[in-house]
Amino acid sequence: MKNHVLRPLFVAVGVVVLILLAREVLVPADFGVQERGYMYGWHRKGNEADWKNVRAKYRTTAYCKECHQDKYADITGSPHETIMCENCHGPGLAHPNDPQSLHIDRRRELCIRCHFRLPYQASGRGRIRGVDPATHHPEAECVLCHYPHNPRWTPGKEARR
Amino acid sequence: MISRRSFCKKSILILGGIAVPLAALELFDPKKLAADRSGPSTVRWVFLVDTHKCVGCGFCVKACKIENEIPYDANVSRTWVERYVVTRDGKVHIDSPKAARDGFTSTSIDQGALGMLKIENSDIDKAFFVPKLCNQCDNPPCVQVCPVGATYQTSDGVVLVDRSWCIGCGYCVMACPYGVRFFHPVYHAAEKCNFCYHRISKGMKPVCVEACPFGARRIGNIRDPNDPVTRIIMTERVNVLKEEYGTKPQVFYVGLTREVK
Ligand code: SF4
Ligand code: SF4
Numbered sequence: 105m106k107n108h109v110l111r112p113l114f115v116a117v118g119v120v121v122l123i124l125l126a127r128e129v130l131v132p133a134d135f136g137v138q139e140r141g142y143m144y145g146w147h148r149k150g151n152e153a154d155w156k157n158v159r160a161k162y163r164t165t166a167y168c169k170e171c172h173q174d175k176y177a178d179i180t181g182s183p184h185e186t187i188m189c190e191n192c193h194g195p196g197l198a199h200p201n202d203p204q205s206l207h208i209d210r211r212r213e214l215c216i217r218c219h220f221r222l223p224y225q226a227s228g229r230g231r232i233r234g235v236d237p238a239t240h241h242p243e244a245e246c247v248l249c250h251y252p253h254n255p256r257w258t259p260g261k262e263a264r265r
Numbered sequence: 266m267i268s269r270r271s272f273c274k275k276s277i278l279i280l281g282g283i284a285v286p287l288a289a290l291e292l293f294d295p296k297k298l299a300a301d302r303s304g305p306s307t308v309r310w311v312f313l314v315d316t317h318k319c320v321g322c323g324f325c326v327k328a329c330k331i332e333n334e335i336p337y338d339a340n341v342s343r344t345w346v347e348r349y350v351v352t353r354d355g356k357v358h359i360d361s362p363k364a365a366r367d368g369f370t371s372t373s374i375d376q377g378a379l380g381m382l383k384i385e386n387s388d389i390d391k392a393f394f395v396p397k398l399c400n401q402c403d404n405p406p407c408v409q410v411c412p413v414g415a416t417y418q419t420s421d422g423v424v425l426v427d428r429s430w431c432i433g434c435g436y437c438v439m440a441c442p443y444g445v446r447f448f449h450p451v452y453h454a455a456e457k458c459n460f461c462y463h464r465i466s467k468g469m470k471p472v473c474v475e476a477c478p479f480g481a482r483r484i485g486n487i488r489d490p491n492d493p494v495t496r497i498i499m500t501e502r503v504n505v506l507k508e509e510y511g512t513k514p515q516v517f518y519v520g521l522t523r524e525v526k
Contacts, residue, residue: 114274117281118277118281120281121277121280121281121284124281124284125280125281125284128284135414138417138419138420139306139419139420140417140418140419140420143408143409144405144408144409144417144418145417145418145420146414146417147414147415147416147417147425147427147430148414148427148430151417151425151427151429151430152419152425154427155425155459155462155463155466156462156463156466156467157463158462158463159463160332160461160463160464160467160469160472161331161332161472162328162331162332162472162475162476164469164475184478186478186479186480187324187478188475188476188478190328190476191324191327191328191476191478194331195328195331195332213367213370216368216370217322217323217324217367217368217369217370218320218322218368218478220368220369220370220371222321222369222372222392223386223389224389224391224392224393224394225391226317226391226392226393227316227317227319227320227321227392227393227394228317228318228319228320228479228481229320229321229369229394232320237370
């Protein structure tokens with residue numbers, strides 16, 4: 105044991121053992137190779153559940169229509185039918201308990217996402233009716249004249265909600 | 266009598282003797298090495314983007330940023346929409362202002378530090394939009410380079426990041442050939458699109474799919490032969506991005522042209 109060659113070897117072995125011990129303590133039990141093998145599946149299994157447990161904020165139109173049947177009836181069949189409620193109204197998760205949390209976006213910026221005229225014939229944008237917002241009644245909110253739940257309704261002809 | 270020195274030596278030896286089989290063998294267990302790469306899952310999520318349908322409204326980006334709590338005004342996003350404008354002189358102009366969070370509401374191209382480039386409508390040969398997101402590659406280089414196992418692939422094909430495990434080395438950000446990854450400004454961990462894993466694992470659709478009014482984005486299960494998305498991928502002319510990298514991307518595009526990178 106007095107051998108000066110062996111001594112550093114023992115130290116090295118000791119360090120390795122310490123690292124392995126620390127690993128045993130620090131690494132969670134569910135950390136290891138999962139279904140996708142060593143190359144892609146080496147992880148903490150519990151994290152998959154962490155991600156699955158995140159709450160979905162957007163509840164989609166099917167959820168909104170349960171209470172707002174009138175608005176759903178308006179938008180059904182209109183050119184805006186495919187726009188989900190929450191695109192303009194914001195995520196609905198907290199809304200039933202806290203109605204104030206819903207913010208209705210009436211800004212022109214919302215409408216010109218689609219209706220700023222871009223003549224791009226290679227994409228669907230070229231077929232959407234568009235305006236130049238700098239010249240098309242720049243002072244007014246679009247909803248003053250256009251009913252967003254059914255833009256085909258002409259102003260004045262029918263009572264708007 | 267036992268000396269302090271020999272006591273320490275012996276106890277380290279004994280502890281080491283116990284620890285080595287516990288820890289070292291776990292590292293080299295051949296059964297785990299041979300674990301089936303394809304896994305037992307009956308689901309493999311894939312994505313289908315139809316660039317003909319996209320109008321560049323950016324509702325998908327807006328919804329994604331809110332749903333996944335990516336700080337709204339920070340210039341990072343899990344998904345984004347690129348505009349390609351090919352002009353008559355053969356030049357290709359590409360932009361994605363604020364990841365297209367507010368859509369495309371100008372005819373000028375945002376060149377970043379170089380300012381806005383005005384393009385006359387009459388100069389345009391063709392122009393279109395290409396939504397981008399994580400490809401959930403079948404050979405994900407971002408996972409291979411992670412030194413600590415913080416990013417990984419689930420058995421249903423989605424690449425996830427363990428925020429508590431990420432050390433912030435940035436290797437994955439460099440490794441992804443699609444520029445998908447970034448650092449989350451709040452969690453300080455690598456961040457990326459995960460097809461809204463919290464939604465698809467509950468039977469819902471990713472929020473960008475729900476938000477798109479034009480059906481430009483769809484999700485499907487490639488292991489289900491009757492899935493409508495699978496049928497389109499199998500029977501129609503679809504393409505993927507940067508196939509030459511060998512990453513086997515699983516976001517399929519309808520209507521790609523050679524200008525799209
Ligand atoms: S697209 Fe990038 S981040 Fe997504 S799996 Fe592929 S390499 Fe990883
Ligand atoms: S919501 Fe659909 S149409 Fe609008 S930018 Fe996104 S992919 Fe394109």
